[in-house]
Amino acid sequence: MSQLLRLRRTLKFPRALGLTLISIVLGFFVGAIVLLVAGYNPLEAYGIMIFGVFGLPRYISYTIIIAAPLILTGLSVTFAFRTGLFNIGAEGQFIAGSIAAVIVGHFVRLPIILHVPLVFVSAMVAGALWGSISGFLKARYGVHEVISTIMLNWLALYMNNYLIKLPFLHRVGTEASQKIQDTARIDILGVWKTSPEGREWRMENPFWGDILRSEINLGILFALIAAMVVWYIINRTTLGYELRAVGYNQDAANYGGIPVKKSMTVSMAIAGALAGAAGGIQIMGVTQEITVLAAMEGNGFDGIAVSLIGANTPIGVVLSGFLFGALRYGGTKIQPALGAPRELINIVMGTIVYFIAMPNLFTLLQERYFSWKKKRLDISLPKEAGGESKNV
Amino acid sequence: MAQNESNIAVDLRGISKHFGTFVANDDISISIMKGEVHALLGENGAGKTTLMKALYGMHRPTSGKIFLWGKEVDVTDPKVAISLGIGMVHQHFMLVRPFTVTQNIILGMEPTGLFGAIDFLQSRKRVEELSKKYGLLVDPDALIEDISVGMEQRVEILKALYRGAEILILDEPTAVLTPQEIDDLMGIIRNLTVEGKTVIIITHKLKEIKHIADRCTIIRRGKKIDTVRVHDVTEQDLARMMVGREVNFDVPRGPFNPGTVALEVRKVSSLDGRGLPALKDLSFTLQKGEILAIAGVDGNGQTELAEVLTGLRNLVSGNIFLRNEDIKNLTTKDIIRKGLVAIPQDRQKFGLVLEFSVSENIILQEYDKPTFSRNGILLNDAIHDYSAELIEKFDVRPPVPEYKASELSGGNQQKVIIAREVSQNPDVLIANQPTRGLDVGAIEFVHRALIEQRDRGKAVLLISLELDEVLGLADRILVLYEGKIVGELEAAQADEQKVGILMAGGQL
């Protein structure tokens, strides 16, 4: 019996993976139809895209660079979701993290070995604070986290734009902030590679030289470690146990003596820390500065899709983060090569993403639907608790 | 009622239903007579609902034939079933809450008048007529969200009748009803058969079968065991056929040997969810080595009493002493740590995290104790071993700690909760309707567990709506009526009538 069960459990994952693979193929197929209808050759388009992702060492490197923050925001959404919270706010937490990273990265002077961790931690703390506001509002006043996170996203965006314009942070003559110190950068050999010796070495070693043409950085390492830590917290610690219990069944968790409200705040704080970390590595590894934002960049919103495609598991999020990175990066290649309008490419990419996310979306909705049905039953049973419960 | 061909309303012939490799129905044949009340009896998971869903067209049987009034029919979906005059009231009602009774009843088959407008008045009138004819007493204009569960059920019945049902399937209709509502339902079923309707009632309550059914088909693990005339058998016989072994209704118990006071409730008052008084100056004591039962009709303060004692609800006034220590307004966790545990009324809502495994549920109150975690890290081996031990001791099936709680039957879910609570070796155990929705075998298990606690010198407070359970288990009985204790009886002097009178607010 127990063996059978284990077999079933181990079978479950590849099955989910198989389903996802099928929907990827399906997504590309429907995307192809869209391209055909618009009068472009889908084979050519996909060929360009595949070459655009795998064709040169540098391309692969770019895909990874794009994937790293997406994995982190995906983890953020996943983590909150495990406590039954829908974190739409990864976007704002990302911005909060990047602001903190720029400030600490620019004004603090430390050796690299201390500066990098400090900036990273600052970004996480800023994201955590930003996230925990929503958790607190939900726990204390019952404000729905979807509402509060969306509002905090805009707040973060305007705060970003406001701070950049302040004299202490503004880099004169630009629409951007001051840059972080070199000691806070995590792009690999970032300073050296533009030096005369660096340029020469890169000419002599085309493979590595090509990779170094991208802003290859340590962000992906941080993201992968974060995925492992998240997995560990969720599955192996009492904290994760509490959060999952709250996510599945608040009443039973409360009855068992788990502090439900505290769990919500903690969960949103950790989710925020992950999204903040994404903002941090983006600053430290790629941009080195924050710029005025006209609109949301989508790093956090894409995290929702990444989390959904990854079926809310850390390993799934890592895989879907890479996939998403590839789509995002490869997609940009099609447009100039084919001369197709950008909007079309966005439609095609969107279609593909929808298809990949669909099976998991269905599962999710199904679960929601069933739990709705269950709740409905609870109401029709003789009335239960009602009123104020006080442990929470 | 001769078994003559023309009298047969439904004839199921060799129905089998497989879910993958699992056989839920195995070659079941039943003939159901026109105008009879035919009971389907079986433990949870025996396959009763599955069989009826085949008749109602909710899924296709893997093999077998269905004859209706002597003609073979192919019930491809519920719409076909309805057109053939079959109606089914499900275990879980499917009504739209913000709609009125009439709106719900005509939903999906709105009669249209001129220009396709819904002819509402006409349908309302029919609803009223039907309601009167069968004694359903349903207000056609009431909103579903405002009416009681019992009423909701009648709306479902009405809905089936409105659609012209001649054969009515009721899936465990009494599971959610109070004793009074059950009586009313029995009356309604009688009215239906008087009018020539055929009723198939799924249940695992033997008393109800004796009470209402003409014949009964017993199903065990997907197989038909027998069809019997209810008149010819005893409850004991039915239980044996259903469970497959002798069932003891009277669990043996040691002599009544009460000890010191374990729990004292002193002048406790509290409000219900709407802020109205639910408990009014309630006082009683619970001694070691006794089962004290709180009898009463549902909604007289049982839920609030259990919540107050387990720390889920605040008191307005009064005190609760656990071994001389006031536990009023402590958190649930603190109360548990002090030795008072509870089997909650709604096991799926409060008792279990259904998506958790059995072992994760077993440590729900103790996960942060050093036995199960160190420095915030769960000790999985210890958790597994401990769960495996309890699973064996309490006979949870399947005996797999990693099994999801939602995949267990109701009886086994209850075993998990009892295992968890009792294993904390509490001084006081509060059992709030611990056998609700369970079948005979599981009920026997729960009763044994409660009596074992008592015999070990622990104090047990049993809150129950089932009079049989109260009379069968209690050493002492308190009757709760409108938030007050209106009577106290020693087990020896108590009988159904006396307790019943007190429960209804009368005086002895």
Ligand SMILES: Nc1ncnc2c1ncn2[C@@H]1O[C@H](COP(=O)(O)OP(=O)(O)O)[C@@H](O)[C@H]1O
């Ligand atoms: N759609 C389904 N898929 C798989 N198994 C099912 C399904 N429906 C019911 N079963 C299984 O068939 C068995 C009989 O279920 P059911 O007919 O609901 O029992 P009951 O007699 O309690 O009404 C149970 O073990 C149940 O788990």
Ligand SMILES: [Mg+2]
């Ligand atoms: Mg059933």
